[in-house]
């Protein structure tokens with residue numbers, strides 16, 4: 001018996017429909033090969049490259065030296081990974097950088113900026129950004145994109161892999177140290193990372209609407225303080241369209257649950273810890289600022305506003321004001 005071309009094509013397109021259906025069914029997570037597609041790198045090679053790049057990020061970026069925050073972010077991340085299609089082991093690390101960013105390297109190396117924790121008011125919001133990055137890894141977007149790029153520019157792409165990363169200035173943030181080839185994904189890959197990430201967020205028990213809250217926060221932050229979102233992160237097109245699409249997907253493919261995780265006391269503690277750390281740092285830098293108003297003790301003057309009114313000596317404080325030049 002012979003199968004005609006038309007028949008073969010219809011079988012092929014039918015199987016693609018099934019594959020697409022699976023991708024829209026969160027109950028099938030883990031049982032769907034979302035990373036398939038043309039890839040010129042083996043998974044082992046992908047992990048090895050990611051490891052090399054992660055070591056470079058650690059060398060160039062200011063890693064957050066706080067085991068409590070680090071352990072917590074890793075715990076949230078691993079829980080999302082368990083509810084994802086990813087097939088590789090993951091590590092999650094925190095970079096001490098107040099720009100809003102999170103990024104993934106090939107093979108499961110995720111970096112979260114402290115700026116993400118600063119901006120996200122709930123664990124679910126933070127998790128939504130992390131789930132998006134996990135989805136990029138699960139779907140092997142970096143290597144698939146690199147393979148595409150290699151076809152277009154075969155001379156340069158392998159150098160990035162083999163010769164290490166170019167040494168960009170650290171002030172541009174760690175994201176800049178990673179070749180843009182990896183991180184400015186095609187629109188199609190971005191949409192897919194949104195789609196899969198949303199499902200992982202939901203499967204891990206979080207309220208999927210947190211993804212929308214996070215988009216809204218990012219959009220308003222970018223409006224209020226342009227540049228506070230890392231360039232790499234904002235290449236994920238941030239617009240109403242992306243927001244509406246996510247809203248529609250929540251309604252279409254995620255069956256409503258009785259309960260969702262929105263926030264946890266662990267997140268509130270960790271975020272409080274980070275904000276307190278940032279405040280202490282701000283205060284220290286204000287103290288160092290030589291243009292600040294100086295307290296000077298002058299005999300005979302009354303206590304300065306806000307100062308305890310001690311009168312035991314003639315050495316009473318007064319405020320000598322200077323114009324602040326910023």
Ligand SMILES: [Zn+2]
Nearest residue numbers: 136190193236
């Ligand atoms: Zn993305």
